[in-house]
Amino acid sequence: MAKSGYLREIDRLGRVVIPKQYRKEMNIPEEGGEVLLTCKNGVVTVSKSAEVCIFCRSRRKLSDFKGRPVCAKCLDEIKSGSDEYLPEDEINTAAAE
Numbered sequence: 612m613a614k615s616g617y618l619r620e621i622d623r624l625g626r627v628v629i630p631k632q633y634r635k636e637m638n639i640p641e642e643g644g645e646v647l648l649t650c651k652n653g654v655v656t657v658s659k660s661a662e663v664c665i666f667c668r669s670r671r672k673l674s675d676f677k678g679r680p681v682c683a684k685c686l687d688e689i690k691s692g693s694d695e696y697l698p699e700d701e702i703n704t705a706a707a708e
């Protein structure tokens with residue numbers, strides 16, 4: 612008898628897909644997000660990891676920039692006009708316009 616939840620096959624590299632519904636509920640991006648895996652008493656838990664800056668991965672002094680976490684240092688660089696640290700999806704968006 613299956614427990615409630617999703618039954619998922621593990622691929623040859625040990626990967627398991629987190630159901631889309633769960634990713635949506637946890638607000639995990641489709642790609643590039645990060646989760647924290649822990650194992651205790653034979654149960655693996657997937658948790659949303661602490662937010663990090665999308666540019667430098669710092670966890671310090673984060674603020675929201677267009678819905679994404681950005682640290683104060685990177686935010687200063689953005690405000691000063693540097694485009695050196697545009698995340699890849701922002702570059703693609705800019706190129707498509």
Ligand SMILES: [Zn+2]
Pocket residue numbers: 664665666667668669681682683684685686
């Ligand atoms: Zn940063």
